[in-house]
Amino acid sequence: xxxxxxxxxxxxxPCVRVVRVAFPxxxxxxxxxxxxxRRPDERDPAMDMETTLIIxxxxxxxxxxxxxxxxxxxxxxxQLAGAKLIMVPKSLAETHYxxxxxxxxxxxxxxxxxxxxxxxxxxxxxxxxxxxxxxIGATKGFEAEPGTIRGDFGISPGMNLVxxxxxxxxxxxxxxxxFAEGELVNADRSIDQWIYGD
Numbered sequence: 245x246x247x248x249x250x251x252x253x254x255x256x257x258p259c260v261r262v263v264r265v266a267f268p269x270x271x272x273x274x275x276x277x278x279x280x281x282r283r284p285d286e287r288d289p290a291m292d293m294e295t296t297l298i299i300x301x302x303x304x305x306x307x308x309x310x311x312x313x314x315x316x317x318x319x320x321x322x323q324l325a326g327a328k329l330i331m332v333p334k335s336l337a338e339t340h341y342x343x344x345x346x347x348x349x350x351x352x353x354x355x356x357x358x359x360x361x362x363x364x365x366x367x368x369x370x371x372x373x374x375x376x377x378x379x380i381g382a383t384k385g386f387e388a389e390p391g392t393i394r395g396d397f398g399i400s401p402g403m404n405l406v407x408x409x410x411x412x413x414x415x416x417x418x419x420x421x422x423f424a425e426g427e428l429v430n431a432d433r434s435i436d437q438w439i440y441g442d
Contacts, residue, residue: 294372295325297418299407302360310363321439326366326428332358364422373415376408
């Protein structure tokens with residue numbers, strides 16, 4: 245190689261050879277994320293979309309657990325369709341728990357639910373009613389399985405943190421009680437195809 249310096253110096257350029265390696269399709273594709281075969285506007289008929297009512301009760305609000313519980317719902321793939329932080333009027337509480345009227349615990353139940361703000365949620369997703377009930381866990385905290393909301397955050401039979409509708413009929417009735425017409429939002433999310441896809 246010419247090592248002279250100056251404007252007329254010449255250099256030998258090394259030869260560079262580009263080698264392309266062809267991997268088998270199965271090897272190459274294993275590093276690519278699989279996109280759902282279903283279009284975003286198509287839903288599996290088995291994915292029954294439901295909207296259910298969830299109430300984060302006074303003990304949940306006072307203990308600062310709202311964010312953790314909402315995170316659990318959203319991490320599962322459920323979507324918030326409505327939310328409001330309110331002081332529950334006594335008349336609304338009595339209507340909501342009307343089926344328990346006349347029972348020994350009714351007055352205490354009304355006093356409890358109206359004692360502090362609650363966060364009322366409308367939660368939407370495939371089989372949302374049964375999914376939320378499983379996430380919430382057994383009524384009494386000391387009986388609830390670890391991994392459920394009540395199993396992880398509660399131990400009391402009465403301070404059980406969360407209410408969730410127990411059937412499609414209850415969900416429809418309760419949503420109409422707590423949310424006025426037009427307050428619920430029905431919007432697709434860009435991540436839905438990755439949650440509900442094949």
